[in-house]
Amino acid sequence: MNIHEYQAKQIFKKYDVPTPKGIMVDSVQDAVKAAEQLGGPVWVVKAQIHAGGRGLGGGVKLAKSLEEVESLSHEILGMTLVTHQTTAEGKLVQKLYIEDGADIKEELYLSVVLDRKLEMPLIMASTEGGMNIEDVAANTPEKIITVPVDPTIGFQSFHGRELAFGLGITDKNEQKNIIRFASKLYKLYMENDAEMIEINPLVKTGTGEFIALDGKMGFDNSALGRHPDIAAMRDLSEEDPDEVEAAKYGLSYVALDGEIGCMVNGAGLAMGTMDTINHMGGTPANFLDVGGSANAETVAKGFEIILKNPNVKAIFVNIFGGIVRCDRIANGIIEATKITDVNVPVIVRLDGTNAPEAAEILKNANISNLIVGNDLGDGAAKAVAAAKGE
Amino acid sequence: MSILVNKDTKVIVQGFTGKEGTFHAEQCLTYGTQIVGGVTPNKGGQEHLGKPVFNTVSEAIKSTGATVSMIFVPPAFVGDAVMEAAEAGIELAVIITEGAPVKDMQMAKAYATKHGMKTLGPNCPGIITAEECKIGIMPGSIFKKGNVGLISKSGTLTYEGANQVCKEGFGITTAIGIGGDPIIGLSYKQLLPMFEADPETEAIVMIGEIGGDLEIQAAKLIKEQITKPVVAFIAGQTAPKGKTMGHAGAIVSGTAGTAAEKMAALEAAGVKVVVSPAEIGKAIAEVLASK
Numbered sequence: 018m019n020i021h022e023y024q025a026k027q028i029f030k031k032y033d034v035p036t037p038k039g040i041m042v043d044s045v046q047d048a049v050k051a052a053e054q055l056g057g058p059v060w061v062v063k064a065q066i067h068a069g070g071r072g073l074g075g076g077v078k079l080a081k082s083l084e085e086v087e088s089l090s091h092e093i094l095g096m097t098l099v100t101h102q103t104t105a106e107g108k109l110v111q112k113l114y115i116e117d118g119a120d121i122k123e124e125l126y127l128s129v130v131l132d133r134k135l136e137m138p139l140i141m142a143s144t145e146g147g148m149n150i151e152d153v154a155a156n157t158p159e160k161i162i163t164v165p166v167d168p169t170i171g172f173q174s175f176h177g178r179e180l181a182f183g184l185g186i187t188d189k190n191e192q193k194n195i196i197r198f199a200s201k202l203y204k205l206y207m208e209n210d211a212e213m214i215e216i217n218p219l220v221k222t223g224t225g226e227f228i229a230l231d232g233k234m235g236f237d238n239s240a241l242g243r244h245p246d247i248a249a250m251r252d253l254s255e256e257d258p259d260e261v262e263a264a265k266y267g268l269s270y271v272a273l274d275g276e277i278g279c280m281v282n283g284a285g286l287a288m289g290t291m292d293t294i295n296h297m298g299g300t301p302a303n304f305l306d307v308g309g310s311a312n313a314e315t316v317a318k319g320f321e322i323i324l325k326n327p328n329v330k331a332i333f334v335n336i337f338g339g340i341v342r343c344d345r346i347a348n349g350i351i352e353a354t355k356i357t358d359v360n361v362p363v364i365v366r367l368d369g370t371n372a373p374e375a376a377e378i379l380k381n382a383n384i385s386n387l388i389v390g391n392d393l394g395d396g397a398a399k400a401v402a403a404a405k406g407e
Numbered sequence: 408m409s410i411l412v413n414k415d416t417k418v419i420v421q422g423f424t425g426k427e428g429t430f431h432a433e434q435c436l437t438y439g440t441q442i443v444g445g446v447t448p449n450k451g452g453q454e455h456l457g458k459p460v461f462n463t464v465s466e467a468i469k470s471t472g473a474t475v476s477m478i479f480v481p482p483a484f485v486g487d488a489v490m491e492a493a494e495a496g497i498e499l500a501v502i503i504t505e506g507a508p509v510k511d512m513q514m515a516k517a518y519a520t521k522h523g524m525k526t527l528g529p530n531c532p533g534i535i536t537a538e539e540c541k542i543g544i545m546p547g548s549i550f551k552k553g554n555v556g557l558i559s560k561s562g563t564l565t566y567e568g569a570n571q572v573c574k575e576g577f578g579i580t581t582a583i584g585i586g587g588d589p590i591i592g593l594s595y596k597q598l599l600p601m602f603e604a605d606p607e608t609e610a611i612v613m614i615g616e617i618g619g620d621l622e623i624q625a626a627k628l629i630k631e632q633i634t635k636p637v638v639a640f641i642a643g644q645t646a647p648k649g650k651t652m653g654h655a656g657a658i659v660s661g662t663a664g665t666a667a668e669k670m671a672a673l674e675a676a677g678v679k680v681v682v683s684p685a686e687i688g689k690a691i692a693e694v695l696a697s698k
Contacts, residue, residue, distance in 0.1 A: 133619045136513055136590050168510070169517050210510050239482060240508035273647065284587060285561020285616055288642035289684040292666075295645045296683045304646070337566045339532060339545050369566055370546045393567060394685035 018236045021065045023114040024250045025214070025232030032205040034198065036229045039116035041065065048090035051115040052083055059118030062089040064110040067255040069217070069233060070100030070149065076110060079118065086115065101149065111254060119228055124218035125184065126150055127199070129206040131213070132165060138206060140164040140176070140199060142184055146218035172203040191225040198227045209247060210240030259322055266318045267308045275300025276404045278323035278332040278361075280316070282307050282341045290335045293393060299401035302329045307341065316349025321357050331362045333400035335393060338369030347375035351382045359386070362403040366390035409536035409581045410556070410601040410608075411499060411525075412475060416540050419467045419497075420445035421488045422479035422504075424455050431479065431503070431544050432456055438541040443471040464495040474498040477533065477542050485529055486511030493522040501542045502528035502592070512590040519592070526592030532562035532584035543584065553578015555691055556602035558595055559614035560587045560621075561642060564684055568612050568640075571688025577695065580608045587616065595625035603633050610636045610694050612687060613678070617643035618664050626672035636694035637678045640687055641666045 023041040030036065040051035052060050064076030071077050076098045080086040090113055099107035124146030132139035142162045145153045154161055162183035164176050177196030186192050198219075206214055215233040222228060241248040253261055263270035269284065273291075277299050281287035284306050291301040303326065305319055323332055336346050346367060353359060363386060367375045379387065388403065390396020418435070422428040423445020433456055436442050444459040444467050451462030461467040464476065476497045480488045485507035492500045493515075500519065507529045519526050527534055533543015537552040549566060551573040559565040565584045572579060580602070585594050595613060602608045611633070615622040622641060629637055644666040670680045681690050 131509060131589060133589050136516060138513075167517070168513050207510065210508055212509070237509045239506045240510065242483065243508075271647065273645075281563075283561055283563030285559070285614065285642045286563035286567060286684070288616060288644075288646055289561075289564055289567070289640065291645045292642060293683040293685050301645060337563045337570070339562055339566055368570065369549065392571075392685070394683070397683075397685065 018238055018241060018248075018251055019067045019255070020234050020236075020247070020250045021067065021112065021252065022063065022232050023065055023112070025234040026229070028205060028209065028234065029229055029232055032201050034201045034205065034229055035226060036232065037117040037119050039114050041112055041114050043094075043112050045087060045090045045094060048094075048113055048115050049083055049087050052080070052086040055115065055117050057083075060086050061116045061118055062086060062093055063114040063116060064093050064096070064098055065112035065114055066098055066103070066108040066110060067252070068098070068100050068102040068108060069215075070102055071098060074098050074100040076100075108255070119220055119230055120222045121220050121230075122223050123221040125221060126153070126217045127202070127219040128213065128215040128217070129202055129211070135165050137168055138166050138203065140166060140180060140203065142180055144184055146220075150217060166203060168207065171207075172200050188225060191221070194225060194227050209244060210237045211235065212237050259325065263305070263318070263322050266315045268315060268319055268322070269304070269306040269308065270322060271304040272326065273301050273303050274328070275302045276328055276330045277400050278302045278305075278326065278329040280305050280307060280319045280323065280332065280334045282336050282338070286335065286337060290333065290393070290397065293397040294333065294401060297397050297401045299397070299404055302326055307336075307346075312345050313349040313352040316346055317353040317356055320353040320359060324357060324359065324361075329361060330406075331364065331400050331403040332359075333390070333396055334363060334365045334367075335390070335396055336367050336369070338367070338371060342371045343367040343369060343375035344371045344378055347378040350379065350387075351384070354384055362386045362388055364388045364390050364396050364400040364403060366393065366396035368392070408605050408607040409539065410598070410605050411581065411583070412534055412536050412540045412542060414439065414539040415441070416475055416542075417441050417443045417471060417473040418475045418477055418542055419443060419464070419471060419473040420477050420479060421464065421492065422481075423447050423460060424450055425479060428479035429456065432477070434547070435477070435541050438547040439538075440540050440542060443473050464491050464497065468495050468497065475542060476500050478502045479504060482506035482508070486515040489515035489526060490518045493519040493524040497524055499525045499527065500592075501531075501533050502526060502586075503531065503533055503544055504528075505530040507588070509589050512588065516590060516592065527583065528586040528588075528592060530588045531586030531591070532565055534581065534583045535579070536581045537579040545582070545584070549573060550582060551578040554580060554607060554609040554695075555612060556580050556605065556608040556610075557582040557612040557614070558598050559584055559612075560616050561614060564614045564640070564642065567684050568614055568687045572612065572691050575688040575692045577691060580605060589619070594621050596621070596628055599625060599628055599633055603635055608635065609698065610638065610691055612691060613637055613639040614684070615639065615641045615669060617641070617646055617666050620664065622669040623672050626669075626676040626678070629673070629678060630676040636698065638687060638690040638694060639670075639673045639678045639680050640684050641669045641673075641680070642684070644682070
C-alpha cells in the first residue's frame with residue numbers, strides 16, 4: 018500500500034525527521050488560507066498523487082506571493098498529471114500540499130528499500146538528488162551508495178559513517194546530522210513495516226541541516242493489520258476500483274487490454290494462463306487469482322468483474338485444485354450464470370481435488386455456452402478460438 | 408531416493424488444532440506421512456487426530472524425535488513459530504501460511520540460519536516425496552513416483568507441472584514449492600545440487616516467475632554444477648510492468664526481474680525453456696528421450 022507525500026511527512030514528523038511545514042488542502046480557497054497560515058515568503062504548491070516525477074510533469078510549483086499560490090492551486094488542482102510512473106492517461110489531482118519554501122544548498126537522494134538478495138533493508142543514497150534515480154542508476158551507477166543494515170543488529174554508527182563518507186560529507190556537524198537523519202529513517206522504516214521510503218530530494222540547507230523535501234512511502238500489505246493508523250491512510254481513489262472491489266472478496270484482479278477473461282487459482286498459474294493464451298495467438302483481458310478460499314460467491318463475483326469489461330469475448334476458467342476444491346468452483350460457475358448474464362462462451366478446465374465431482378455438477382447443470390477444456394493447452398486453445406468467434 | 412524428506416521423516420505440525428492445520432494434517436496422515444504430533448499452546452496433553460498435542464516445539468521434539476515441522480499458524484505468528492522451531496532443534500520448517508509480514512521473515516530466516524535450520528516458504532504448498540511423504544497442502548494423488556524432481560515458486564504450477572510429467576508416463580521423486588514471497592527459505596540454488604546428487608532423479612523441472620533474481624542465480628549454478636537436464640518455465644511474460652514491484656526496489660536489481668531476462672539466462676545455461684506451462688510434460692519427455 019502506498020501513501021501520499023503529506024501522509025509520509027506526518028509519519029516523518031512523528032519520528033522527528035525534519036521536513037518543511039506544510040498543510041494538505043483540497044480547494045483553492047483552503048490553499049490560500051494554508052499559505053497565509055504558513056507565512057511565506059515563498060511556498061511550494063504540490064499535487065498529491067501516488068506517483069513520482071510530479072515536478073517534471075508540472076505538478077509541483079514555486080509561488081512567491083499569495084496571488085501566485087491561488088493561481089497555481091487553480092492550475093494544479095483538478096489537472097490530470099502524467100509522469101513516468103503513471104499510466105498514459107495520468108492521474109487526477111484531488112489534493113494539494115502547500116509547503117514552506119526551503120533553503121536549498123544541495124539536493125541529495127536517500128531511500129530505504131528491501132534488498133531481496135541480501136534479505137535485509139538497504140539504505141541507498143546519492144549526491145544526484147532531484148533527478149530520476151533510475152537514470153542515475155543506469156548512467157552513473159558509481160554515484161549510488163548502498164548500505165545494507167542487518168535487522169538483527171539494527172542501524173549502528175558505522176552504517177551512518179559509511180553513508181556520510183560515501184556522500185562525500187566531510188564537515189563533522191553535517192556528518193552528525195546525516196547519521197542522525199538516516200538512523201531515524203531506518204527506525205521508522207522498521208517500526209512501521211515499510212516496504213520502501215524514498216526522499217528525493219533530500220535537501221542540505223545553508224546551515225548544514227538535512228530536510229526531507231519530498232517523501233514517498235509504501236508498506237508491506239501483510240503487516241497492515243498491526244498498523245491501523247497506517248491502514249487508515251489508504252486512499253481508495255488512487256486505486257483501480259475494480260481491483261478494490263475484487264479484493265473485498267479475496268480476489269486478486271488486474272485489468273489488461275485483451276479479449277479473453279481469465280479466472281484462475283494461484284498467481285503463478287494465473288500468469289502462466291495469460292502467457293499460454295498469448296502464445297496461442299489470443300490476448301488476456303485480465304489477471305484474476307481466485308485464491309485459496311474460493312467459493313460460489315467469490316467465483317460469481319469474479320464473473321461479474323470480468324464481464325464489466327466490454328472487451329471480453331470469452332472467459333477461460335482454469336483451476337487446478339489443491340486447497341481450492343473444484344466442486345466449489347463448479348457451483349460458483351452455476352451460481353454466476355443465475356445472477357449474472359454470462360453472454361460469452363465460458364471455457365472451463367477443472368483439475369485436481371474433487372475434479373470428478375465438479376465435472377458431474379457442471380454436466381448436470383446443462384449450461385448452453387459452457388465448453389469443457391481437457392487440460393491447460395486444450396482449454397486455452399478453445400478460449401482463443403471462442404474469442405475469435407470460431 | 409528423494410531429497411529432504413522420505414517415509415521415515417517424523418513431522419510435527421505447528422498450529423495443529425486450527426482449521427487449516429487439522430484439515431491438511433489429516434490429509435498428510437492419509438497419504439502416509441509420519442505426523443507424530445503437533446503443537447498448540449495451552450492444548451498440551453490433549454490428543455488430536457490420534458496424535459499427541461504439546462505446548463511447545465521443544466517438548467514435542469523430546470517426546471517424538473521429530474525433525475521436521477509443518478507450520479500452519481496465522482500470518483502474524485509465523486515469525487515466532489519459525490524461531491521457536493529453530494531454537495528447539497527442528498532441521499526443516501515447512502511454512503505453509505500465506506501473508507506473513509516480510510520483516511518477520513527477515514528476522515526468522517536469519518535466526519533459522521544461525522541455528523542451522525532449513526526453511527521452505529512461507530506461502531508455499533510444501534514438499535512431497537511421491538508415495539512416501541507429503542508435508543503440505545498439495546493434492547497427493549497427482550504425484551506418482553518417478554524420476555523427475557520439481558522446484559516451483561507457484562503452488563498451482565507445481566500441480567500443473569507434476570500432473571503433466573505423470574501423464575507423459577514419468578513420475579516425481581520430490582516436488583518442492585519454495586513460495587512466492589519476497590523472502591523465502593530454500594531456493595533453486597540450494598535444491599538443484601540436492602537433485603543433482605540424488606541417484607533417482609534424472610531430470611529437473613524448474614518453475615519460476617517475474618521479480619527478484621533467484622532464477623538468474625539458478626542459471627549460473629546450472630551452468631557450473633548441474634549435469635542433469637533441466638526444463639524451465641517462467642510465469643509472467645505477459646504481466647504488466649510495475650504492478651507489484653516497488654519503484655525504489657527496481658534500482659537494486661537494475662533491469663533484473665523480467666521473464667524475458669530470466670528465460671534468456673536459463674537458455675544460455677543450457678536449460679530447455681518452455682513458453683507455456685502447457686508444454687512442461689512434453690519437454691520432459693523430450694529431454695529424457697535424448698539422454
